[in-house]
Amino acid sequence: MDKNLKEDLISKEFKVLDKGFVRLIDVMGDDSAIVQAARVSYGEGTKTVREDRGLIRYLMRHRHTSPFEMVEFKFHIKLPIFVARQWIRHRTANVNEYSGRYSVIRDEFYIPEIQEIRTQSQINKQGRSDESISVELAKAIATRMEATQNRLYAEYEELLSLNIARELSRINLPLSTYTEWYWKIDLHNLFHFLKLRLDKTAQFEIRKYAEVISEMVKTLVPLSFEAFEDYLLNSIIFSKNELLYLKQLINRIDEINEDSLLSSGFSRTESREFLDKLIILKNL
Amino acid sequence: MDKNLKEDLISKEFKVLDKGFVRLIDVMGDDSAIVQAARVSYGEGTKTVREDRGLIRYLMRHRHTSPFEMVEFKFHIKLPIFVARQWIRHRTANVNEYSGRYSVIRDEFYIPEIQEIRTQSQINKQGRSDESISVELAKAIATRMEATQNRLYAEYEELLSLNIARELSRINLPLSTYTEWYWKIDLHNLFHFLKLRLDKTAQFEIRKYAEVISEMVKTLVPLSFEAFEDYLLNSIIFSKNELLYLKQLINRIDEINEDSLLSSGFSRTESREFLDKLIILKNL
Amino acid sequence: MDKNLKEDLISKEFKVLDKGFVRLIDVMGDDSAIVQAARVSYGEGTKTVREDRGLIRYLMRHRHTSPFEMVEFKFHIKLPIFVARQWIRHRTANVNEYSGRYSVIRDEFYIPEIQEIRTQSQINKQGRSDESISVELAKAIATRMEATQNRLYAEYEELLSLNIARELSRINLPLSTYTEWYWKIDLHNLFHFLKLRLDKTAQFEIRKYAEVISEMVKTLVPLSFEAFEDYLLNSIIFSKNELLYLKQLINRIDEINEDSLLSSGFSRTESREFLDKLIILKNL
């Protein structure tokens, strides 16, 4: 990894939502660290960059995940509690969170942007629709949210001023309250996080964090990120039944051969692997 | 394990706090399952109950944790979100939580009992003191908490009635809102949870859950729980410096021998292990 | 789960390889336990079996993995050490293994069947080819293997008879030595194990264990296993580039609609999800 790339990113605050941020604190390893670890398994030394790219792509598409675990990222993140509650479900990560028992919680709450205040989706039972509500209504809702948050914080402060324990005073603070944490995760598990949280079914607010983190990861491990995009993020899994149906639709399957694939930009190994899949399809 | 003990416990609601509960959903294994797994390691068959107890105690005090992982508990738990946030930090467990994106959150909030509304502890920066505040003040606080919760729920319902997405409508609900989850964990990790959450420095509210779970565990795996109490829960770890100091205080250390220990109720192995510790102490 | 099914399986030895076995020791939960946990998330009660099947299939194909973690299996397995070394790489499981430090290792070694002694694959750098070698050569190899194993065990016994520590005496025993362990794992992680170890690139010997375990799992959680087969085991993942190529081959993509899919046996939800994938394909 270009040392400067890392230096440029480290500790910079990348804004997310209205008051949140992501800061890269540290990185261990880069694309070459993945190659290095994989080559221990294969008992081979280092090769050219072109071969490194090929190996990384091979590892990704065959779900050989352990070499990607050899790269580690540490972030400082500021995020609303309802986002933190979704985030923490990714268990294979290390977390140190700001403690509302130990310290006074700060007066910062999430208020969605006007255009993001939307109605319940009819299709996706857990998400919001693409349609906006009227700007007037959205503004009224945002204003009311803010007023509520202010009132809740005033109550919190009042309890603190009565010397009520912090751990109790906080219990009526809203899920929109911002918290902060250090979050450390290896690249394999980070890709898994990104796959799930970049998805259109993920809640808008956590998706914004995933997008910012994606950009950082792309800069720091470009070959791995490219492989992630090609083989994981933008791949489609077809089930047995779907494959059976797809098979009927593909009437020129026999025309495909390694040469036609090579001329379409597939590498030799990729060609063979694709042909293998098509043979499975044909023989279903 | 006595089948009846399990049947008696399963699915019964044990109340915790004002509206929470713990329900045992299922258990895999009991004290004998621990012995059985340990004996695979040792290449030995089953023995008498007395020997089982000895083996379990040996495993516990030597922190041979893997046999305790062979027993699994599954609970259904209803708990306030601020407790859930502490609880979820135990990563080696499986969780399915009620989703506020998918379903409407219910109108249930935690309000502390009057005598539990206390001031900030001066000694423990993260806890509350032992002193109560005036009953009048406590009652006023509880009443106000409830009023706030009701107002927040009314706002939530209003947003839902405007068809605002559930995932957004909920963001100003308070941390005192009750949630529910299924929680599955092995006995080794459950003991770790109990050790931390039965501790006087744990927040009162999560301690109440730990106490209820302890009672269940005690009933279902009595030998393991007894060993947990003797060797983990009620043990004291002395640091190097503390041991050096302790050594000076113990002036009759040479009087201790296996016979005196045996007559004090130590088993032969326990006696030897204690003598080993005292020798380390003496030679510091 | 039918109680009898479980009772029928429990503790029966299913032979694997020449001297190995798999024994089911215990199971917690079944298909309905998955549904039960998922419905906590969705805030809904139990439904009909038909709806259970639909829900399980939905969970599987959307990789909602946590409800599958609510079912737990415990096996007693006897396996050669070189298989154990591959197996243990699945970290999300609990293990108690026979200890060669504590106990005398038994005189049991793996010898491959004659027809499984094969040459190095030219295609798969980590596997063996489909071609057999001559029966004579294979027999000679097997005979020699056995002689070597016997000699190594004789040396082991001689060291033991000299009272050399067990932990040292064993170090020249071969990787073909049989060991035993208790292995406990949740269904989600078991499916992951099976996906990898049923694959044709997995070593023949571990595949045999995966096959035996598959049969047990199929019996105990039939709906989940069916979903696993349809959506995970027999699915194909197409990468971005493969999808682009596939798109060109599918010239009747516009003819597909929900009705044609429904009449091909897709459920309504499955149809919609397949159409979504085809739209992505079309718009690539």
Add this chain to the structure above:
Amino acid sequence: MDKNLKEDLISKEFKVLDKGFVRLIDVMGDDSAIVQAARVSYGEGTKTVREDRGLIRYLMRHRHTSPFEMVEFKFHIKLPIFVARQWIRHRTANVNEYSGRYSVIRDEFYIPEIQEIRTQSQINKQGRSDESISVELAKAIATRMEATQNRLYAEYEELLSLNIARELSRINLPLSTYTEWYWKIDLHNLFHFLKLRLDKTAQFEIRKYAEVISEMVKTLVPLSFEAFEDYLLNSIIFSKNELLYLKQLINRIDEINEDSLLSSGFSRTESREFLDKLIILKNL
């Protein structure tokens, strides 16, 4: 961390046993990274080095483990397979191991040093005794071990020369065969590994690796390592019964007070915490 310290260590081969080694490949973070993460929880900024030491010691003795997870180590290790089999039981780590299916295993085997060839311990059922056997016998054993290893490797090479698959040819190679891996682990879990593997009950061979790693860790995170030694490695856990007995032996417990402890080198917090333990002891 002093950058030079890290640069000095990185990639240097530290010999272990006859042919093994430990090489530090990379480190993320140092003592200050632990402090930094802990202070996010406490909502406080950085302080003096003296306060850093105090905080690290506080975290260690209260088993606040998550800040120690913020430091990550990556090693390249060459070790005999029977050691690798003990090592891999530490599941919270990332591993890439040399593959005997993919590559030809190298002709390197562990032979114990003459003085380490010992008899079975009578006390410790899983270890070797402190007594040596005669030098002649030990030499004879070592010579024989080597001859066996050479013969086994010759058989391996012969199978390879017959083009038998690598994955099969290797199965009679001994547990003393050297393998290699990349191993990545966070500091908290590394301390746990060291605690167990530095223990006198750990097998001599793995202890040698733990000792070499300890020296590296001590250099790189000196404050944390000191705390580890004082509060974890050299601490003694006394069970409830042992404490009851100890209590009788301590007849001047009332003489201890904060002043006497302060003058013995305890910090104020340490004094208070020790007094708390003594009060528990007194009141048992």
